[in-house]
Amino acid sequence: MAADTPRRILDAAADEFAERGLAGARVDRIAERAGANKQRIYAYFGSKDQLFDRVVEDRIEQLLDAVPFDAVDLPGYAVRLWEFNLAHPSLVRLLLWHALERPGEQLAHSVSSHERKVAALRAVRGDDGWPADRLLGQVLALVHGVTLAPGPDPEHVRADLHGAVSRLVG
Amino acid sequence: MAADTPRRILDAAADEFAERGLAGARVDRIAERAGANKQRIYAYFGSKDQLFDRVVEDRIEQLLDAVPFDAVDLPGYAVRLWEFNLAHPSLVRLLLWHALERPGEQLAHSVSSHERKVAALRAVRGDDGWPADRLLGQVLALVHGVTLAPGPDPEHVRADLHGAVSRLVG
């Protein structure tokens, strides 16, 4: 029937893994959510573990495409990244599961993307003053932290985050 | 024999849960790590789920005792909290697992402790200027973020964290 079966499986698996993690997810449930049957999962992705890896890579790519880095406007970038996280809580959960259940495994996409960000930042700000990698680390730490400990009022959080990054940059 | 069997079980369970999470942990493995046998686990703690809750509560208490809040020296508090996290990575993992596998469940200890912190902060800084809860939120966000995305050099991270919180406070 539909030629998009692998896509449907990936999406269903993303939901299931985001909710329950790798160990808690059930292959039968993924098949049911995808409106497909189990053998298709094993035919396309081999195993539960491989499916998990594919899902995480797939979603990371979507994140990196959706929130382009802006070395000139770091506070704006931080806010946009936080907003994306706020709008896609299941992606945040998926990345946390990955960090916990695949300890020490770095994702190729995010590593190379990070290197590009540092280079762009250095090009804009020059080599003097704060090292670019440490500045970027502080900005991302703020975004991650704010994402994990969401304040009650998003408007305040947005303003606070923007202000905090502005102070870091200035 | 030893009357500290419940304690040994709690410690072994903390290790197992920190490594594998609730869904990934195995009761038999906990018993083996504790040098005890399974029935003692069920006799003392009832079920795997209840054991998980007890472990998390137990460790949260240890954290709150080990790192007392200091409303006067927020940068120092932030650094001490980060250092504790750095020295106890398994506790960080345990809390992340708890956040993921028990969504929406707040821990009574940490909620009341948080309220005490906000009150102490308000008492020191007065009601003018930045609201105490938002300031504390920013500080904790920084610590959490730095903990999750550890820079390569701890000395730099320490200095950056101290500086960032100082700028927030000032």
Add this chain to the structure above:
DNA sequence: AGTAGCCAACTAACTAGTTGGTTTGCCGTT
């Protein structure tokens, strides 16, 4: 006698992964 503990086997349910047989739509050939 009673309490805390150990050992080992057991149950009942669950789960990743497999297999056999069947259906459906597509595409080139006749």
Add this chain to the structure above:
DNA sequence: AACGGCAAACCAACTAGTTAGTTGGCTACT
């Protein structure tokens, strides 16, 4: 239009291993 092959997909049962939780019988200390 009719035919034959082919790949994607479905259904359902099955295997084999795992796992939370239980039970019964035994030991040791107090």
